[in-house]
Structures are given as C-alpha cells and as structure tokens.
Amino acid sequence: MKTSMLKSITLTSLALHAAILPFAAAQDVVSINLMQNFVAAQTVDPNVPYGVEEVPFWTNSNGNSPLNLRDQTGTPTTLNLTIANGGRNLFGGNSIGGTPMKAGQAFFIAGAGPSFTFSEIPYANYKVVAYLTGYNATNTQASISDGSTTYWWRPQPYGPALNQTTDTDASDGIDQASYAVFGTDENPLTGSSFTLQALLGSSATAGAGIGGFQIVEILVANNPPPPTLNISKNGLNYDFQWDSSSGKVYDLVSAPDLSQSVSTWEVYQSSLMTYENIAASSTGTNALTGVAATGEKQFFALRVR
Structure with missing residues (x-):
C-alpha cells in the first residue's frame, strides 16, 4: 500500500464514507374512532x-372527552381528547362499516363545525391523521385546519378505500377523500397540545363529519455527526484515529476500489486481528496503532453502529 494513496483517501474519500447507521425503533400510535353507538x-x-x-x-x-387513550399495545397514555360543537351521526353504506368513516362528529351549518383538542400528548414529535366522512352529495365539501394548513375534502361514504386529501385550494375543485395528515416525518408536530377545526363549505348541500384520529409518534434520530477517519504511516504499518461517541460501536471496513457501496465493504482483517466491534473510547478519541498492511491497495472507512 502506498503512502500517497492513503493520504488521498484520508483527505477526499473517508470522511464521506464514515456514516452513522441507526437501528430502526418502533413508533407508538394512539387510534380513536368516534362512533354514535x-x-x-x-x-x-x-x-x-x-x-x-x-x-x-x-x-x-x-363521548366528547375521552381520557388516557391507549396506544397500539393496549397501554393507556396521558393523551386526552376534547370535542366541542357538532354531534354524533351515521354516514354512508355498509361498505364503510367497521371503519372510522361509518360514524363521526357531524356538522351541518355552512361556515361552522366542531373543534378537536388533543392535550397531554405523550410524544415529543408526532403527526395526526384525521379521518374524514360525511353524507353522499356532489356539493358537500368541508375543510379541516390546524390554523396553518387547511385541507378540503368531499365525503366518499360508499368507498372503504383510504384516500388522502392534500387539497389546500377549494377554488379549483375538491376531490373525494377519507383522511388528511398534519405533520410529516421530516417536519413533525411538536408541543403537548394540538387543535383541529372542521368547517362545512359555504355551498355544501349536506353534512360532513370527522370519524376519528391517529396520533403517530415520530422518532427523530439524535445522532452525532459522522466521524472523520484519519490515517498516518507508522513504519510498514498504519495508525487510524477518529472522534468517537459514547454508546457507539465501530468496524474498520475496507475495499480494494470504490466501485461498490461502502455499505457492502468487508471488515478489515490483517494477519494479526479482525477490526470490528470496537467500543467507543471513554476519552472521546479512538485509535488503532500499528495496523498491519496487506500489501495490496486498500480503501478504508468506518461503519458505525
């Protein structure tokens, strides 16, 4: 292995290949269906x-004030819901039976509708799925808003398929839909309370309704920045050094060229040892000294777990 090749890798390639690969974790979900009976x-x-x-x-x-709503494991949470205005009613045909669209908090007066306030939300980051329903009428249209974004829909009371509305402009026609989503994985909602306001459109000829909600936890990775792997010559061998983070584990991986993704590179193995499962140093800096070269051109990177 030539020194010039190692210097080139250190300066231009390895920092790009040193990446944090987080483990997936389960997100919690609270689901509530607003029924009449x-x-x-x-x-x-x-x-x-x-x-x-x-x-x-x-x-x-x-009810209009259910408390301590349970999550997907059946465990009660701190989440409460308070509903103001409107009243429970039934909608549509048998095809939507057993779904949140079969019944819900109905509203019939143009320019008016119920509000829904979630309090004691147990998640730091989340999104809210609102299930939308109503009576079958061509001119029935309604909106739901968090004060910043307003989504419009026409009810689809004879279709059980879940269709999302992203329509924020009622002037260019409104499609049928059965749910709207507030917050995204990239831009989640925050705060311990959240309110939605539903309104019936000014030209609606029949009532609309809100059939239920899901409050979905969004897990935001809190990873340290990727480390930079530094390499220096040490006689016939090489020294490696990088800034490490508590709780992380590192593998020194390598490949003879850059034709494959770094995720496929194999753990480096010299004649003396295999360089994997290296625990983060308590000093904040990890070092490998006197790593034996294989005698072949080699590119190096860190895999972080």
Missing part, C-alpha cells in the same frame, strides 16, 4: 390492525 358497524375491531398507520387497539368512543 356500540354496534359492530360503527366500531373498529380493536383486535384487528387498521388505519393509515395499521395498528390494533383502536379506542371506540361515543
């Missing part, structure tokens, strides 16, 4: 996963 057609079976976020343990509620 405890009958099968109006309830979401809590034992069967359902929804935009397909999970079990939906709460079926006919």
